[in-house]
Amino acid sequence: QVQLVESGGGLVQAGGSLRLSCAVSGRTFSSYSMGWFRQNPGKEREFVAALSWSGGSTRNADSVKGRFTISRDNAKNTVYLQMNSLKPEDTAVYYCAASQSGSLWLLGRLAGYDYWGQGTQVTVSS
Numbered sequence: 001q002v003q004l005v006e007s008g009g010g011l012v013q014a015g016g017s018l019r020l021s022c023a024v025s026g027r028t029f030s031s032y033s034m035g036w037f038r039q040n041p042g043k044e045r046e047f048v049a050a051l052s053w054s055g056g057s058t059r060n061a062d063s064v065k066g067r068f069t070i071s072r073d074n075a076k077n078t079v080y081l082q083m084n085s086l087k088p089e090d091t092a093v094y095y096c097a098a099s100q101s102g103s104l105w106l107l108g109r110l111a112g113y114d115y116w117g118q119g120t121q122v123t124v125s126s
Helices: none
Strands: 004-007 010-013 018-024 033-039 046-051 058-060 068-073 078-083 092-099 120-125
Touching: 004 092, 018 033, 018 092, 018 120, 033 068, 033 078, 046 068, 046 078, 058 068, 078 092
Parallel strands: 010 120
Antiparallel strands: 004 018, 018 078, 033 046, 033 092, 046 058, 068 078, 092 120
């Protein structure tokens, strides 16, 4: 069983930065592709960024390109989401997820993931 625990959320002013972390349990972290999604009340969970198991391929949603960066540290079983130039519309609960797929197409979809964390709240004030 794989467990994911997000941290690093909080309140930040527009234009500021936050770094989210997602600690993953299990010995096979390096074999999972990882992704970040976000969700607001009453709305569908939306894709933010994904990183292949090798770390060699990434995919970002158009809304965060040039501002957010996903990365991983296999030695620490952790995936990160560095968020810069934050906007009020980035406010959401952010979820990390683990996937056994290496397809960037599939990693942009909810159905591409096998395990999910509980989420961390990010609030960006104007």
